[in-house]
Amino acid sequence: DQQVKQNSPSLSVQEGRISILNCDYTNSMFDYFLWYKKYPAEGPTFLISISSIKDKNEDGRFTVFLNKSAKHLSLHIVPSQPGDSAVYFCAASASEKLVFGKGTKLTVNP
Amino acid sequence: NAGVMQNPRHLVRRRGQEARLRCSPMKGHSHVYWYRQLPEEGLKFMVYLQKENIIDESGMPKERFSAEFPKEGPSILRIQQVVRGDSAAYFCASSRDPQGRGYGYTFGSGTRLTVV
Secondary structure, three states: OOOEEOOOOEEEEEOOOOEEEEEEEOOOOOOEEEEEEEOOOOOOEEEEEEEOOOOEEEEOOEEEEEEOOOOEEEEEEOOOOHHHOEEEEEEEEOOOOOEEOOOEEEEEEO | OOOOEEEOOEEEEOOOOOEEEEEEOOOOOOEEEEEEEOOOOOEEEEEEEEOOEEEEOOOOOOOOEEEEOOOOOOEEEEEOOOOHHHOEEEEEEEEOOHHHHHHOOEEOOOEEEEEO
16 A cells, blocks of 8 residues: 555656646645755765645755645756656655655656 | 665675675664565564664565664674575665655665575
């Protein structure tokens, strides 16, 4: 039973364009949502989070949108850069535990 | 910049041996979390510990796996009598307090366990 789903295993975009990564969840008890970035052979690095009381949070090139009624969140990266190429994990929590999706591999082409 | 330190980075064990994975949290962090990532999967929660206490071990397999976070020294994840299915990347994360989850826990680089 996957509570957090990232339905796109991979995404490829051109440098300078927008990258949109999507995530769906099923548990309405989740009250924090986070995005992590992961390079091969490294641990996940925290990118940005959003509380369930908000619908948008922005940090530089990264913006997370939350649609609670649809149980959907998305991460927008604009403009995309080659260094953004990595696996992006969506995570959600209702307690101290994080529940992760399977990740989306983003490739930004120069 | 002393982040979360995990060692070893790579560990090879034969079936039936024991694996010990170590995690030193960031300075000032007294909350430690272990996650496991199987190939092509996301990270799955295993256990949450504070100093000398296991707070939540709901993600730990019932047998062969144990974890501790002693008063002194690193947190240890111990896997006894390893099997091939234990091959995975094991990540440790730490936080100053559990309310820091909204700001993202700090993860270590992981230990990649291979059982041959």
